[in-house]
Amino acid sequence: MADFPEVSSLRITPRAIPITNPLDLPEIQLRIGGFLERKDLARCLLVSKAWYKLLLPLIWKKTVAISSELRITPYGLMPENLKRHSEHIQILGIHDNIPGQFTATYPKLHALTLGPGNPPENKSFPEGDLTDLIEFNPSLVLINISSLGHYLQAPFWDAVAGLPHLETIQIRDATINNEDDAKAFWLSCQNMENLCLTYTSFLVRDDIITQLNLTKMRSLELDFVKDMDDMVQLNLIRQCQNLEELSWYIKTHDKAIGMFAKDLAQRLWPRLGGLSLAFDISDEDLAEVLDAAERITILDISRNCFGPISSQACRRHFQTVTILNLWGCSGVTSEMIQEILCSCPHLKELKGETVFARDIVNGGPWVCLSLRSLEVCITFGRTEQDLQPMIFERISQLVQLERLCPGGMVYWRKKEFQEALDMRLDRGLGALEKLKNMRFLSCNNTTQFMEEKEIRWMMASWKNLQIVHGKLNQTDTINESLWELLIARGIKRS
Template identity: 25%
Template sequence: MTTVLDLPDEIRLLIGKELPKKSIYSLIRVCRSFYSSFIPCIWSDLSISYPKESTVVTADQVRLNAHRIESITFSTTLTQYYYAIAYPRLHTLRMMAFYRDEKDNNHLQVQLQGKIDFLKRHPFLRKLNYQQKDTLSREFWEVVATALVQLEDLMFTGVVEQDTVDAFWRACERVKNLHLSDVTLRSNSMPILLTLSFRQLRDLAIITFPWQEDQPRQMWPVQLLERAKDSENLKRLEWSIGDVAFPVQLVLDAFEENCWRELCELSIGGEACSDQEVAAVLRSLTSRRLTVFELWSGRFGPLTYNCLKEMYFGHLRDLRLSQAPGATSSMVQEIMTECVHLVSLEAPYILVRSIATASKSWGCLKLEKLAVYFASQVDDEAGWDGRAFQQIARLKRMRTLDLTRDPHGPSLYDDEVRRSQDILDMQTLDLRLPSSRMTLDSSNNGDGGDIRGWSSLLQLREFSFDGDRQWMGVDELKWMIEHWRDLKCISGDFRAASGIASGDRLKQLLVQHGIMHYEDI
């Protein structure tokens, strides 16, 4: 009989990529064969910062295992010793600035020339993510544009000075996946070089936020999108810009000119983006396929919804509507019923009434991520909550379940509810076990259901609940740990864990099982 010991290293490595680090650590302690097979999984993707604690990986340890490292994250507090090491298999470099780094005395201790030399020694990098806050020189961008011969992905956050603008755009022009997040160009009046075509682009993301009032409005995103019309293989476009309206007419003209024939993933929005404009963009999509759609602001109205329903319900895999007002409970219910290929859904809310009174069950049984607030009304019938629990229990592929409200989102109203009643003020699913309900408020379980109905969600890894309305304590946490063996992160305040003893026990359980916990802010 074949066992895991008989499998070749190639198969063991595939298994190791699906295992949590804690399980891998346990395996490599079992036997020498497991050690040789799984130790590369520990080192393949490494994140390191300035060594202050004994648990931090030292430069000598990194040098010893450098041949195993394929992806690495360099903090701004990292010393020059790590930059002097050669990583023969390195294909992904992330140079990040974390919040805690900015308060460190060793912040940005490596000089820019050291970073440039590091790039020169690793010409086969395929992915570069730069988010450190030092000012980059022309030489840096020239190295990115010419020395990194296999570069495909470039992600950048920061400021581009006037004398480096041309070199910066040359570097951007040669990659396939370009993500520019909160980028400021000092010479906004200078257009992008006419010799640059951006023909290789497959994924373009422009994410910015409103600049200070004393700075001119940045218009380079519009220039870049205009130039990207020549990108024949563009499949994904994200436009998330705070102070420049989404250029609807530019996009419609591009579709009219038969550009972007492969485009099938859209993330767009803007305060001035109307329901009519969004619907016009979706109806003009050249590819006639839409697998991913996000409306991060603007209006999600009946025109946009009907367009999705008529043309794309059979294609959608990822739909994000949580930030755009206008998505009603009946819309979300129909989406979950008819979009059978959905893998991820983010929506503002759904009424328990919509679920309980529907004639059909949810068809989105492939869902791996669901982020939606389940709103209960005071006049809901007994047992309706139980039907909502049952529908969620059928989503057995679920990895991320987020049941929280968005306190910073717009006021959301449903046509089925009085206009003056705020959805965000409604109650939600009661997740408590029967014993907790009797202890806290003497209410009976009835037919409403509880968290026990979700024992089928065996793949759940991230769980978020509304700490203000979904009170839970130690008993519920113990149940989660027992049934959701892959759980890695919980977000929500365990308000029912009152008292020092209960709080200590809760923290002990979380630490013991390696579960990260984020309380509501």
């Protein structure tokens, strides 16, 4: 038998395989795959072995959502399929009656959503419980929980406390009414950076709260938390002295808000820049908080009694505020909105009520040239239609604008001010050609009479337009034909 040379001694000259079809390039395939839904990616796997190997990770890289209704083979969401491809899964949502049956090690898993779902009637947890799922996945960074009270027991929270990389817990519509379970939960929060509690119920003693060490907490949201009175919640906030963002919604707040303002004045939270506060706080109490705050960059005081006193206090933050939400504040006047647009150079998002076109024209120049989202009802009197081009020209200066809602979030108007921004070319729409970043346009709360030429202008001028909202023309047949043009271009109807 002839001797064969050692493999290491062989010199192999690779042969270049010519690529005659651009779709054979992996870069092109991955680019295409990034735009496809999971079911379309599944079809692409059948093209060839090369496509299968390249695109399979993309199927599992997208959010994997499981529920009792969606557990069907074409989507590959059966427990055994998840475990077979576990190394690709990064974001997992389990909305199932028995979430423990999906317990496995997912090496790249960083976000986990649990619920809503209920355990079987016998309240047993076959095939492992949620504690195992947590312990098997130390890579978790975020856990989002909704309506899973039966599972949220002390062993589960002990496992959560042991996750080395966990930064965020979000809980909604859950009840923890056992004292040991509640204590285990609060202890697990000591390593958190972000905590969001929405419509949750906790049985918790104030002495447990005051013993917590929450110095790692950067963002805290307390949205109508039950069984924790206002002062217990304030004591929780006081434990988070490195807070950067606070969202606090409570039903009764007279005493707590006043004490919160005093704590602000004493610089208890030196890093706090984002503030979102409760409903129906009086103008005077809001002013006290705004006066006490050192430096606000994000301010959400929607549905509060924001008025002339708090407006005066808010001026000291005009040079730093980037996001401002005044929606639903009945005391906000058109002059206040115009002053904000003329005084906040770093403003990026503004939500408000009504600003009159005449106040814009007669007021000073806007300095918020970095604005990306404008949701304010721009209103014209019946004899003020000649102001339309001037308003379009003013908006055209906001060259960074991505989201425009000229009807704002207003669902009523005074009778003498019924006319809104008219999105037609002969009224001045063409001035907005400079807004190359436009992605979202809402015509809600406005009366529009657009025609095909306006729609084609938008598609040609706003290449990044993705979503349009509202009625484009008051005649239904014309409105539907305009929508056909937008949908054919891939623009979504919201």
